[in-house]
Amino acid sequence: xxxxxxxxxxxxxxxxxxxxxxxxxxxxxxxxxxxxxxxxxxxxxxxxxxxxxxxxxxxxxxxxxxxxxxxxxxxxxxxxxxxxxxxxxxxxxxxxxxxxxxxxxxxxxxxxxxxxxxxxxxxxxxxxxxxxxxxxxxxxxxxxxxxxxxxxxxxxxxxxxxxxxxxxxxxxxxxxxxxxxxxxxxxxxxxxxxxxxxxxxxxxxxxxxxxxxxxxxxxxxxxxxxxxxxxxxxxxxxxxxxxxxxxxxxxxxxxxxxxxxxxxxxxxxxxxxxxxxxxxxxxxxxxxxxxxxxxxxxxxxxxxxxxxxxxxxxxxxxxxxxxxxxxxxxxxxxxxxxxxxxxxxxxxxxxxxxxxxxxxxxxxxxxxxxxxxx
Numbered sequence: 001x002x003x004x005x006x007x008x009x010x011x012x013x014x015x016x017x018x019x020x021x022x023x024x025x026x027x028x029x030x031x032x033x034x035x036x037x038x039x040x041x042x043x044x045x046x047x048x049x050x051x052x053x054x055x056x057x058x059x060x061x062x063x064x065x066x067x068x069x070x071x072x073x074x075x076x077x078x079x080x081x082x083x084x085x086x087x088x089x090x091x092x093x094x095x096x097x098x099x100x101x102x103x104x105x106x107x108x109x110x111x112x113x114x115x116x117x118x119x120x121x122x123x124x125x126x127x128x129x130x131x132x133x134x135x136x137x138x139x140x141x142x143x144x145x146x147x148x149x150x151x152x153x154x155x156x157x158x159x160x161x162x163x164x165x166x167x168x169x170x171x172x173x174x175x176x177x178x179x180x181x182x183x184x185x186x187x188x189x190x191x192x193x194x195x196x197x198x199x200x201x202x203x204x205x206x207x208x209x210x211x212x213x214x215x216x217x218x219x220x221x222x223x224x225x226x227x228x229x230x231x232x233x234x235x236x237x238x239x240x241x242x243x244x245x246x247x248x249x250x251x252x253x254x255x256x257x258x259x260x261x262x263x264x265x266x267x268x269x270x271x272x273x274x275x276x277x278x279x280x281x282x283x284x285x286x287x288x289x290x291x292x293x294x295x296x297x298x299x300x301x302x303x304x305x306x307x308x309x310x311x312x313x314x315x316x317x318x319x320x321x322x323x324x325x326x327x328x329x330x331x332x333x334x335x336x337x338x339x340x341x342x343x344x345x346x347x348x349x350x351x352x353x354x355x356x357x358x359x360x361x362x363x364x365x366x367x368x369x370x371x372x373x374x
Contacts, residue, residue, distance in 0.1 A: 056124025
């Protein structure tokens with residue numbers, strides 16, 4: 001444990017009774033005394049506060065000083081439309097490699113004269129190096145000295161508005177810079193739970209005070225990694241290194257909604273990103289396999305690594321569960337897996353659970369309805 005990094009909120013987690021675990025090189029809270037089940041349900045019903053300070057925050061600026069040039073440059077590394085992203089807005093993206101695999105997924109925000117990126121904790125050093133090598137015409141800066149909080153749930157707006165009144169005016173995927181107690185907050189209306197909410201970048205020296213002010217509110221409770229995982233799985237969201245990685249393309253991962261028309265065949269800036277040949281071909285012809293939802297019958301969850309078969313006996317596996325568990329809001333097990341694209345919603349497959357093949361139905365994602373403020 002000695003070599004694990006700590007976020008600036010580490011002491012606060014301990015004072016709140018958190019159970020700490022290693023995650024992406026950090027000592028992070030997996031749950032608090034409330035427990036994972038109640039934390040999950042609290043985030044769905046009220047508001048949960050997550051420490052996501054382990055994530056990487058990166059500033060990307062073109063040496064021309066024009067955000068349009070930074071956007072064009074970033075499009076060399078991602079298959080999404082960054083140039084069309086308006087000031088004050090953010091978009092989901094992914095870095096791809098020459099084989100069409102996913103190096104990481106990230107958020108990209110247009111902040112007027114530069115882009116602000118948030119990348120996954122385990123990938124941030126590699127992502128920073130990838131940007132530096134791939135964008136020699138841009139300045140790339142890894143942000144130091146700022147924590148990142150996520151306030152998620154239907155009562156998140158009311159809670160944050162007590163401290164930042166005009167935060168309520170933001171819509172889903174808006175970004176803004178606001179002041180609180182002389183601190184500059186970088187706020188986005190987004191998250192990783194399927195609920196309404198905000199992600200807030202705050203200077204380290206204000207982070208504990210901001211967290212404590214929010215946690216003092218009746219509707220806000222601290223939430224750990226355990227409930228963060230069950231919330232995102234109910235929302236059908238990918239976890240990098242599990243549901244997506246270099247062996248999965250954006251099309252196989254069912255992330256085609258993130259590839260806008262401008263970057264597709266016939267678009268204004270068709271291709272031009274790593275792996276474009278394969279990705280554009282899969283967009284046109286369809287992939288051989290797809291990430292799909294599974295609803296196991298009964299109460300037994302099908303965990304990550306569970307092999308999926310077409311029948312009750314014989315035959316080779318047709319896929320494997322990448323994320324699985326019990327959904328507190330849907331009161332049932334749920335999983336995601338890569339399966340042949342020929343399967344349809346409602347088809348039955350069989351997961352090998354402790355040597356027994358148990359049925360599961362191919363299901364639509366998300367498992368639980370999303371609740372964003374459009």
